[in-house]
Amino acid sequence: MNLVPLFSEPLHYAFMVRGMMAAAMVGVVCAVVGSYVMLRGMAFFGDALAHAILPGVALGYLVSGGARGDVFWWALGTAMVASVVIGAVSQGSQVREDTAISIVFAAMFALGIGMISTMRGYAVDLAHFLFGNVLGVTTSDLWHMALLGGLVLLVTLALYKEFLVLSFDPVLAATLRLPVTLLNYVLLILIAITIVVSLQTVGIALTLAMLITPAATASLLTRRLPVMMFLGAAVGAFSGVTGLYLSYYLNVASGPSIVLVCTVGFVAALLVAPRRGWVWKRLRLRKG
Amino acid sequence: MNQYFSSLFAPGVSHREGASVLEVSNLTVIYGGKTALEGVSFHLAQGERMAVVGPNGAGKSTLLKVIAGLLPPSSGEVKVYGHAPGGHICIAYVPQRSQVDWSFPVSVSDVVMMGRTRKIGLFRWPRRKDREHVRQCLDLVGMSDLAGQQIGELSGGQQQRVFIAQALAQEAHLILMDEPLTGLDVPAQEDLFRILDELRQHRVTMMISTHDLNQASGRFDRVMLLNRRLLSLGAAREALTLENLATAYGSHLPFLVPGNGIVPHPPPRPL
Numbered sequence: 001m002n003l004v005p006l007f008s009e010p011l012h013y014a015f016m017v018r019g020m021m022a023a024a025m026v027g028v029v030c031a032v033v034g035s036y037v038m039l040r041g042m043a044f045f046g047d048a049l050a051h052a053i054l055p056g057v058a059l060g061y062l063v064s065g066g067a068r069g070d071v072f073w074w075a076l077g078t079a080m081v082a083s084v085v086i087g088a089v090s091q092g093s094q095v096r097e098d099t100a101i102s103i104v105f106a107a108m109f110a111l112g113i114g115m116i117s118t119m120r121g122y123a124v125d126l127a128h129f130l131f132g133n134v135l136g137v138t139t140s141d142l143w144h145m146a147l148l149g150g151l152v153l154l155v156t157l158a159l160y161k162e163f164l165v166l167s168f169d170p171v172l173a174a175t176l177r178l179p180v181t182l183l184n185y186v187l188l189i190l191i192a193i194t195i196v197v198s199l200q201t202v203g204i205a206l207t208l209a210m211l212i213t214p215a216a217t218a219s220l221l222t223r224r225l226p227v228m229m230f231l232g233a234a235v236g237a238f239s240g241v242t243g244l245y246l247s248y249y250l251n252v253a254s255g256p257s258i259v260l261v262c263t264v265g266f267v268a269a270l271l272v273a274p275r276r277g278w279v280w281k282r283l284r285l286r287k288g
Numbered sequence: 289m290n291q292y293f294s295s296l297f298a299p300g301v302s303h304r305e306g307a308s309v310l311e312v313s314n315l316t317v318i319y320g321g322k323t324a325l326e327g328v329s330f331h332l333a334q335g336e337r338m339a340v341v342g343p344n345g346a347g348k349s350t351l352l353k354v355i356a357g358l359l360p361p362s363s364g365e366v367k368v369y370g371h372a373p374g375g376h377i378c379i380a381y382v383p384q385r386s387q388v389d390w391s392f393p394v395s396v397s398d399v400v401m402m403g404r405t406r407k408i409g410l411f412r413w414p415r416r417k418d419r420e421h422v423r424q425c426l427d428l429v430g431m432s433d434l435a436g437q438q439i440g441e442l443s444g445g446q447q448q449r450v451f452i453a454q455a456l457a458q459e460a461h462l463i464l465m466d467e468p469l470t471g472l473d474v475p476a477q478e479d480l481f482r483i484l485d486e487l488r489q490h491r492v493t494m495m496i497s498t499h500d501l502n503q504a505s506g507r508f509d510r511v512m513l514l515n516r517r518l519l520s521l522g523a524a525r526e527a528l529t530l531e532n533l534a535t536a537y538g539s540h541l542p543f544l545v546p547g548n549g550i551v552p553h554p555p556p557r558p559l
Contacts, residue, residue, distance in 0.1 A: 162410070172402060
């Protein structure tokens with residue numbers, strides 16, 4: 001049996017090729033930044049931030065009459081503002097951090113849905129914002145993603161050792177007199193940019209999965225952070241492309257398809273990861 | 289924002305000529321509405337090893353954190369080599385082991401290299417001389433063989449030694465350790481003191497909080513007895529008198545046998 005057509009057929013469509021490039025890029029950037037999100041226990045923050053972007057996206061959509069390039073910059077602006085606001089709220093608030101984040105995130109999300117509900121054909125647009133529309137990615141979208149994704153990776157690389165100290169031991173970061181507050185905000189802004197980059201591929205509701213799941217899969221396979229970032233990036237990119245193939249053949253929406261492939265990868269690692277996987281532990285139990 | 293960046297490139301404040309390593313005068317710390325420390329004054333000489341003992345909640349951790357520049361004093365002054373601690377990068381604070389996330393995906397040498405973050409400098413990667421330095425620090429604490437190990441796989445004594453190596457990699461002149469002996473068995477404690485003896489030869493000054501009055505009385509140049517206020521400070525024989533201990537611990541007096549050192553509570557009961 002010749003499997004080549006199975007792989008090559010979808011590639012005849014330019015929108016599929018663009019979609020795969022977008023999905024792979026998102027997989028890489030999300031996994032690298034997501035490693036910090038996971039290790040620092042910021043998953044809830046990431047999810048909240050993704051949802052808080054919606055009113056900005058809606059406003060951009062209304063103002064520009066649906067021009068996609070503009071929506072992208074509106075989303076970016078909102079994400080930056082939201083990350084700093086949520087960061088400030090969670091630091092100096094009267095209530096618990098997760099309570100404060102919940103209130104901000106739910107209000108922003110409601111505001112966004114309210115705004116979109118005033119538009120005509122709102123169901124379709126809302127679905128695209130929430131769950132992504134990777135097959136609608138244009139060449140200029142790809143350039144935006146590459147530019148911002150590249151910037152995120154560059155900053156992560158440049159500040160690698162500072163972020164590492166900050167994440168592992170904030171007290172050491174303070175005694176080394178690193179600018180802890182500033183570095184924290186830089187990380188928040190990187191997360192915000194990452195979410196915007198992945199907005200079109202998996203959408204607001206599923207961005208969390210791209211941030212956390214590949215990084216978590218990688219964390220089961222290695223105990224070194226740099227290796228974890230590389231593995232996570234590989235898992236994320238692979239899941240993105242595989243998810244799109246499955247979406248093509250099974251005729252399911254692309255965002256959920258990508259996320260579910262990520263999840264399958266995680267479960268597989270949970271079962272067969274060397275040393276820590278379920279199968280490994282079973283075998284050791286039998287031996288010893 | 290500017291001062292943040294310039295502080296990242298600066299090598300830390302210089303040491304004033306002739307100033308003592310640590311000078312604490314009339315230090316009071318009010319923390320969450322409660323007085324944690326009140327009117328504490330003392331100084332440390334270069335190469336000295338001091339134990340800080342006192343009951344739970346006596347302010348031992350608070351004292352170490354203020355000296356490290358992690359908490360601000362409410363009144364009074366802390367001077368390290370003649371300057372406030374906030375600008376120094378020569379102070380290492382070794383946290384209690386329970387404060388560390390041991391599942392974090394880093395190896396022993398990664399953790400030690402973290403101490404060199406400022407020496408390496410912003411936007412730079414470790415160079416050959418940094419790796420060489422880390423190797424020497426690991427050698428000094430006898431952990432070279434385990435350099436590639438994930439930190440969660442180490443024993444308690446080994447974990448403690450990794451953080452000492454980190455302090456050495458930082459090129460710290462003043463090392464503050466919070467309860468390093470807690471949870472270590474006797475051989476691991478012996479190993480630790482062997483390393484601390486070696487550090488003393490390198491003129492590193494150390495201030496160590498502990499619950500272990502036996503170790504405090506036998507292994508340190510001076511002992512500080514603390515219960516919010518400084519109750520006594522000096523050689524163990526003078527500082528840990530029965531009277532002082534009774535004042536510090538009240539009815540929870542964990543030891544007896546006057547004039548003959550201290551034994552842990554409960555004292556052996558005759559059969």
